[in-house]
Amino acid sequence: MSISARDHVARHLLRDAARSYRGRPTKHTAVQATQGRIGIIGAGLAGLYAGLILQDLGYQFEIIEANPERIGGRIYTYYFSKTPSVPGYGFDYYDVGAMRFPNIPWMKRVFDLFDLLQVPQIPYYLSADNTVLYLNSQRYPATETQVGKGDIFKVSVSSGGTVPDAFLNPPYPDPTQSSSPDQYWWSAALATLRDPFKALNDVDPEHIQEAEAKAWANLVTYDTQSTRGYLLNFGYPESVVEWLETNQSATGLYDEAITETVIDSLDFDWPAGSPQRAAGFPAAHPPSARSGNADDTPPWVCIEGGSSVVTDALAKKITPNNPILLGQRAFKVSLADSTTGQLDVSYASPGGQTLTRSYSQVICTVPLGCLDAIDTSSIGLGYEQNAAIRSLQYDSSCKVGIKFAKRWWEYLPKPVFGGVSSTDLPIRTVVYPSYGLKSESGPPVEGQPGILIASYTWAQDARRLGSLAKDGARLKYPKDDPLIQVTLDNLAAMHGISREDMGPVLDAYSYSWYDDINTRGAFALFGPGQFSQQAVGGQGLFAALKVPNNTGTFHIAGEATSIHHAWFLGALNSAWRAVYNVLMTLGDAQGLAKLQKNWGVPDEFEVETLNTLHGIVTGLPPLSHRTKTDL
Structure with missing residues (x-):
């Protein structure tokens, strides 16, 4: 039985929640949901994956996305250029969001998606020879004991x-x-x-x-x-x-x-x-991915062209009759019909016009900080659900990508090809690209530009550097910018070279996820007590997000609601669970069977526990007890 420790924890927490919830007074009104169009709020990975599953099951839906420019959410690749006439242009990017994937058993759902979408994968070098640790002004090879x-x-x-x-x-x-x-x-x-x-x-x-x-x-x-x-x-x-x-x-x-x-x-x-x-x-000090991994070290991959290739390919799988509406910021979800549980979603368009659309059910996949700003006061969320939306902790993350005129790190006396260097200086972590390596076939070759994630930070480190990113979230490169200046100074100190040795800077792009209006945080990272049940009769904040509202027609998804938060897998698992609960509310036994046949069951869930929790919260009887009228 090869599942992760997180999956074991999730299963136990949900069993605990089901036991605790029995006998607890609930404010539910059993509804007779209809099989109409389903609304999905958020066109990030969870929203797109939920749509793909619903499409496979024969359901119609539409996706409302606040960002007017792109889909993908925290799956975001920044392209400095996309000019085919420039040699090596295919490597002119970096992943601002998710960027690396370990090929281990509990990530199977992720790699199944990669196979389905036929996205190109290349090795990701988590470590490499000649990377450094630079701590307390002392330099030491990162891969040496x-x-x-x-x-x-x-x-x-x-x-x-x-x-x-x-x-x-x-x-x-x-x-x-x-x-x-x-x-x-x-x-x-x-x-x-x-x-x-x-x-x-x-x-x-x-x-x-x-x-x-x-x-x-x-x-x-x-x-x-x-x-x-x-x-x-x-x-x-x-x-x-x-x-x-x-x-x-x-x-x-x-x-x-x-x-x-x-x-x-x-x-x-x-x-x-x-x-x-x-x-x-x-x-x-992980074993070097380029100089011989230990036998039990899992292979890591990244997506050639950047992780946005995945979400772009996913969106292309969704047919035009299930539209993705960009630039539509949801600000209210209200109960339109207490008999069917139908919901109205109100949103603002780019021109400032306010629109409302009705859906039989809604799957909300936006980060919890964004959901907290959506008025859901009339739809029957539980106290612990509202507390979880407000309270569950997110981490900060900031990246600084710099485009240099040459890949100078590959021409040092001890060249670096992939991997990571670490320091206690403000930039903290440097990630060398695993794509377009000089030692591998194809461009770029000497003299062509290269992109370096010159800083990757979390927590307080990210908040401090992120405050230097003008306009809150991102910054196109001006030569006198203090963020770029401190980054270049730190890079030179880490590597024991001068700034001149790095050559000219052509461009730069920084991003602080906590300052993005559409994310308001990088990824979930829970604080003390936020996993466990804290009161008699309570579910606990984490478990509270696994169930729908009391009509069974509003479902919260996204990586924060999965035990695998901060991972691609968390978004996928959460989307699967939201679709499962949609089908439970409808009493669609055939759909549930097809869901499990075509899309499996994520390791973090046991369907018996999901069924129990759904029934307790919504008041709907088990599928086997429902009459045709109920369905």
Whole structure:
């Protein structure tokens, strides 16, 4: 049974919610929904995927998208040019949003979509030779072990720092299992929380629910703690916690829930479980993807041409009779008919005109910060649903892409082809392109321009750099811009070169996701207590988003509502679940069977639990008990 730790957690949380919700007074009015056109709010990955599934099942729909210029949401590739007459133009881009995908078992739904859309995939080099760690003004090769090397970055008390000397010389039981002192202490602190989950895939199906419950019970004890609080309570001095956060995470990211940290770390060490957070701050010392991966290191890929190729291809699969309406900002959803649960969606067009359209059901896929600004007061959302929309935590993320006249990193004395370098300077992370590599066939060749993600930041690091991005979200390159200047200075310091060695800057484009009116955050990253059930009779904030409103006709989707938030997979799974609940409300048994046959069942769900929760919230009887009148 190869599912992720997150899936185990999600299954248990939903079972818990179903048990808790039974006997709780609910304010539902069972409706007789009609099979009319379905409205989808948001043309990001979740909205497009929900549309594709509905189309396959024979349902009509339309998608309302606030952005007047593009689809895709947080799947966003910025193209500096699309000029075929320029050699190498095909590499003149960078992914502002999602950019890399591990080919591991629980990502199968993502790769099935890639196959369906026939999008071209190329290797993504998560690590590479000659990348660097530049910490405390000390430079060290990122792919070399630090075991037995002492205080490389001069952070110990004896070197003038604040980290007790003993932490720089840990008692490695097996030096081959650690690559640095910080990795050792990080792993030691999380071992008791991670180990029960690591063992779940060896449990036989008869005992899996019991084993999941025990693993979760062990972890949920600490769910109200932040990662910082957990490490301090574990006994690490504050200076050590600060050191670990700097090396293993991003500034302020240890304020996330320890639960989030644990299951995230398990995701990234398939199949064994790694302490580093590759979704956020990249693993400091992963095996080199270009110089021989360990056998159990999963292959990573990126999309040739950028991740927007996926959402563009997805939109092309949707037929014209299911329109995608750009530049339409939804601001209100109201109950139009209490008998059928029909909903009206009011939205503003680019010209300022206010329009209203009626739908039999609505799937809302926009980020929760955007949903919070939509008036849903009349449609029967529960207290915990409204609390979740308002409260569930999102992280910040900012990228700075710079177009250089030459790919200077490939012509250093120790050239870099792909991979990541990390630093404690403001830019924090540098991502070298995995496409158009000099050592591979085809353009670009020497003398042609190249795009570097010169800074990729999260949490406080992203908020600080993001504040320098004028116009809130994005910035076309002016030579005197302070964001570009600090980025270039940091790049030079990291690599031990001058700014002149990097050659001319041709263009730049920065993006801060928290400052985008259509996202208002980068991705969900829950805070302490936001996973677990916090009150007797309560679902918990996370589980509350898995169910529809009390008429069963308004469904919340998007990556934040999936246990796999911050991932492509989270958006896809959430869309599947929203469509499932649409069919449950209609009582469409044939549609449900076709959905499961054609689109499978995401690992994070058990249909029996979804059925139970849907029935409790909506008051609708099980499918087997409904009469033709009910249907």
